[in-house]
Amino acid sequence: MISLHGLTKVFPGGVRALDDLDLEIGDGEFFALLGPSGCGKTTLLRTIAGLETPTSGTVAIGGTDVTNAPPGRRDVAMVFQDYALFPHMDVVDNIAYPLRIKKVPRAERRAKAAETAARLSLSELLDRRPGQLSGGQQQRVALARAVACRPKVFLFDEPLSNLDARLRLEARTFLKRLQRELGVTTVFVTHDQGEALALADRIAVMSGGRLAQVGTPAEVFQRPADLFVASFIGSTPMNLLPGRVVDGGLHVAGATLPVPAGLADGDEITYGVRPEYTDLSTTPRPDAFPGHVVVLENLGTAHLVTVENGDTIVQAVVPEGSEPEPGAAVWAVPRQDRALVYRDGTLLPSDPVPAVASDLPAAGTGQGI
Template identity: 50%
Template sequence: MADVQLRQITKSYDGKNNVIHGIDLEIPDGQFIVFVGPSGCGKSTLLRMIAGLEPITGGDVLIGGKRVNDEPPRNRDIAMVFQDYALYPHKNLYDNMAFGLRLRKTPEPEIKRRVMDAAGLLRIDHMLDRKPAALSGGQRQRVAIGRAIVRQPKVFLFDEPLSNLDAQLRGEMRTEIKKLHQRLGTTIIYVTHDQVEAMTLADRIAVLSAGHKMQYASPHEIYNRPAALFVAGFTGSPPMNLLPCTLRDGKIDLGGGAVVDLPAPLQPVATLASELRFGIRPEDVALAAAPEATALSATVVLTEPLGAETLVTFQVGASELISRCPASFNLKPGSPMTIYLPAEKIHLFDAASGNALR
């Protein structure tokens, strides 16, 4: 096992325009770290630079305290699991998992021990004589993970390994990967564009946008204290309500007559931005009165029953807010009602810089 350090990592394909912009990350030994962001944000490129599959334009990558910029992938003591399973179709599962060890001249008794241990851990030990064509997508992905496990590397790298699976199987494999990390305790760096995967798997999340690190923190911190407008709008399903607003007489004006009390902790910083964005999570838009919550007149615009809950879109002044409501919510579009916004759940962002005001 080993820690991983990224020091001012940059990447350019033409020598002029960077696609990765000076990223610093400290990844402690044994942690599960997720790089998340939309397509094209640079998360897979960053992972490939750690693996040695992509040249580094600037900065340093350290694995276990050793600078590995110029080391080929085979010397970095890492194992990578790709989006496509990359299994040999003519080999059975045992030989697929043993192939890398045989290339390294590992003795056959040791190969057998490692393959059987990994297969038992992944619950595929009863099918080692089968070939990949006889397996489901989830089983093939287990074999690909098993092939990485038998290497016994210092660091595992996962590049969107579940994106080819259906929704139910993705959920099952997320659970299996989480359990696997708990058993092995090895450092894992995992790339995904799915923020649900990121929130459920990670010890810490690095949110990336256009090659920039927007925030690096625990899932709880990312969700409850987003450092930037991009992070607030990317995490959560549905994401945080983000509305243009202004300050008027010490209050937050959402337009159309909707005015919210400015929370005391935000009063010293609210005037630092010339243009503001107001933010609140859908689950924090309440239907019942609470202490230090602003009451607002609202009109039901749309209801979306989801079984366990109902998402309701409200017209509030000049803007719309989405709220997570109980499944029993049954008011029709056009119905008036009162909603409540708790002061401690309100976020303000500087619209120009995109940074949270704290």
């Protein structure tokens, strides 16, 4: 278990990378740190590893305070974005290097390295150097090096970002399976929502050195806690539309919708609904957003349809074969059971949406992630 309490990191010049952060990561959990560049996720990972010293706060691993402990005494293994393999060493020596630092006898460390390499399908590559390997092979060598020393914690700093799209899909499936087999607590930094949703047991969405939301992939995808998370999660961004309660109705972008509990006449809100939960109608409806189709984007098994009405833009995902023609008049119909309402940037409380398998898109579809 990893426990972080009051963690703050201020760099010279007053840059506050971490701001009084509290977080608990469970034993054996696959935990993702997700956020845009500069949000503090890599600084947090490096602070857990001992590569950065916090300005204030504590870091505990397995119940032991390691705030001031050097990296070598934390029993963690880190896989970097560029893999950080030694170019002059062959694969077996790269894998065995952490054991060499621990002064494990040569024969024993090479045997453990060979055993670990076999688990990762690297046995045929033991005599090669990193320059003779593909990106996917180098990534597996970096993983093998982390696995060989049997750490308490794996720390991954965007380890898949240098791979092409197809290899990334294969690698993340392999990575999750490996973590499940080993049962090692894992912290995974990424800016890719697809990776976080596909891999993690829980996700922390970070912004400005703070935790915007912590929850399961279903919770973060279905019920973003605030407008930042709502706008960040989703490769097809959530439709976020201004609205106002007038005469007992919620008026949003030309539609009149039911008024959620807790709102009264005059209240101004932001209405959110994902394109995946937005249907299209060719006949007028009072509970739909009117407009004309301006863009069609082919997603493979579906189309992303952009509907415009003046300054208002709404997007909907429709199955292939049912997409309207560009220029057609349509009404975008939000599914009321999937819509969200934000007041002052924060999600209004309501009964949680039940998690169903269809709510999270399948890995690799490119829809909603």
